[in-house]
Amino acid sequence: MTALLEVRDLAVVFDGFRAIDGVDFTVDSGELRFLIGPNGAGKTTLIDIITGLTKPTTGTVVFDGNSLAGKREHERVRLGIGRTFQTSVVFEDLTVLENLDLAASFRRPLWSLLRRRKGVIAAVEQALETTGLADLAPRKAGVLSHGQRQWLEIGMLIAQGPRLLLLDEPVAGMSSEERARTGELLTSIAKDHTVIVIEHDMEFLRRYASQVTVLHEGKVLIEGSVDEVRADPRVQEVYLGRAREEAAHDAVT
Numbered sequence: 001m002t003a004l005l006e007v008r009d010l011a012v013v014f015d016g017f018r019a020i021d022g023v024d025f026t027v028d029s030g031e032l033r034f035l036i037g038p039n040g041a042g043k044t045t046l047i048d049i050i051t052g053l054t055k056p057t058t059g060t061v062v063f064d065g066n067s068l069a070g071k072r073e074h075e076r077v078r079l080g081i082g083r084t085f086q087t088s089v090v091f092e093d094l095t096v097l098e099n100l101d102l103a104a105s106f107r108r109p110l111w112s113l114l115r116r117r118k119g120v121i122a123a124v125e126q127a128l129e130t131t132g133l134a135d136l137a138p139r140k141a142g143v144l145s146h147g148q149r150q151w152l153e154i155g156m157l158i159a160q161g162p163r164l165l166l167l168d169e170p171v172a173g174m175s176s177e178e179r180a181r182t183g184e185l186l187t188s189i190a191k192d193h194t195v196i197v198i199e200h201d202m203e204f205l206r207r208y209a210s211q212v213t214v215l216h217e218g219k220v221l222i223e224g225s226v227d228e229v230r231a232d233p234r235v236q237e238v239y240l241g242r243a244r245e246e247a248a249h250d251a252v253t
């Protein structure tokens with residue numbers, strides 16, 4: 001496999017605080033990579049740097065052999081880097097189909113937007129099929145369940161034709177049935193995309209992850225299979241240590 005994303009010696013300093021502190025992170029084309037770590041580990045900041053929302057203090061990010069230095073967020077989307085946010089970005093008054101169509105239009109040339117179209121463009125059809133939302137296409141996004149809305153957001157990403165998808169906690173707040181369906185969706189998307197998923201839920205990881213990167217205090221603590229990561233004493237200490245701190249805090253307050 002060849003590297004699609006190569007992050008080297010990355011650091012971000014916010015007011016003297018090193019949120020990312022010397023991270024090397026490589027993701028091969030076609031991987032489904034999970035990124036975990038306790039609160040404040042730097043996961044979202046790392047994704048923000050890859051997408052261009054945050055500028056690194058030092059280090060490089062190379063996507064498909066090209067440096068992303070100086071590239072703005074929308075330029076990175078055009079290069080094929082797409083992300084979801086922890087907060088929703090769907091338009092509630094538009095239908096599922098209209099939301100997907102709008103997302104897909106982002107990468108279409110202007111002349112094709114001005115032309116009247118008959119039917120649904122292929123990218124939107126593909127997104128409807130992959131996410132299993134075809135039956136809900138005419139429904140307003142505002143009436144969707146939490147899980148359906150998350151799938152729509154993932155569909156909106158797919159409709160933009162990205163090569164790399166960055167998903168921030170896609171199963172947060174989902175029922176176990178919705179989680180299972182999301183796990184299957186991610187597995188299916190990873191067949192023809194590269195996917196990086198931030199996720200906390202160990203049970204979800206155990207079922208759907210192969211390669212995992214653990215961040216802690218802005219550094220990569222360990223990379224490996226789910227079993228390797230779970231068995232690592234440093235990972236146990238980071239998570240158990242955090243649980244102990246929270247328990248002690250709860251006991252005092």
Ligand SMILES: Nc1ncnc2c1ncn2[C@@H]1O[C@H](COP(=O)(O)OP(=O)(O)OP(=O)(O)O)[C@@H](O)[C@H]1O
Pocket residue numbers: 014015017019037038039040041042043044045046
């Ligand atoms: N714009 C900013 N200015 C100052 N500090 C920041 C900024 N963004 C993030 N941080 C800090 O950087 C650290 C890493 O934050 P980040 O959100 O990347 O962690 P995370 O691993 O995604 O955590 P969580 O699981 O809670 O979302 C935190 O201590 C956070 O408070």
